[in-house]
Amino acid sequence: MTNILRKLWVPVMTLMAITGMGQMPIFKRYYIADIPGLAWLGQPFTVHWVHYIGAAVLMFMIAWFTTLWLAKQRKLTASGKLRIMLLALLIITGYVRVIKNLPDVHFSPTSTMLIDWTHLLFAILLGVAAIWSAQTGRKDYVIK
Known part of the structure; x- marks a missing residue:
């Protein structure tokens, strides 16, 4: 489980960065949302909830790593x-x-x-x- 979470750390943080920037309407304004497959970045409600879901995943990962760190001291x-x-x-x-x-x-x-x-x-x-x-x-x- 720990190895999987370590491999997911950078993708989750990247998702958080992208959806965090998406909280500002830059993807639609600069036509990034017009790129095929990225239309969801132009939907503020979707970006907002993906950011929240990513935050929940991140909180789980941090709790997991903190528990391991405390256990191993x-x-x-x-x-x-x-x-x-x-x-x-x-x-x-x-x-x-x-x-x-x-x-x-x-x-x-x-x-x-x-x-x-x-x-x-x-x-x-x-x-x-x-x-x-x-x-x-x-x-x-x-x-x-």
């Missing part, structure tokens, strides 16, 4: 600590965005913008940290 690498911190901040801001989207919850426009921008910022920083870790050979989260 391994130490984290420096790049692992950085990426986990960024992922935690991304998740927290994602949860706040979910709360913001509930029908009876209302945030001010400034708060909404701040939540959206911080979520986007942490997503970008996590992507940069992941690429940096891969390019410098620091792929592992834990010391083996």
Whole structure:
């Protein structure tokens, strides 16, 4: 199971990045949704729910890896600590965005913008940290 989840990590994160960008109407605006097979990216409701489903899968994967990490009591690498911190901040801001989207919850426009921008910022920083870790050979989260 762990090997399957490790192989799914990059595709799930890629799906989250694509559907996250799809929350902004860029795919229809720049005609990416006109490419055969990508029309679903131009449907905001579909993109929104695919992002939520991807988040649920991601939460399961994180829970699985966290349980294994706690059971084995391994130490984290420096790049692992950085990426986990960024992922935690991304998740927290994602949860706040979910709360913001509930029908009876209302945030001010400034708060909404701040939540959206911080979520986007942490997503970008996590992507940069992941690429940096891969390019410098620091792929592992834990010391083996």
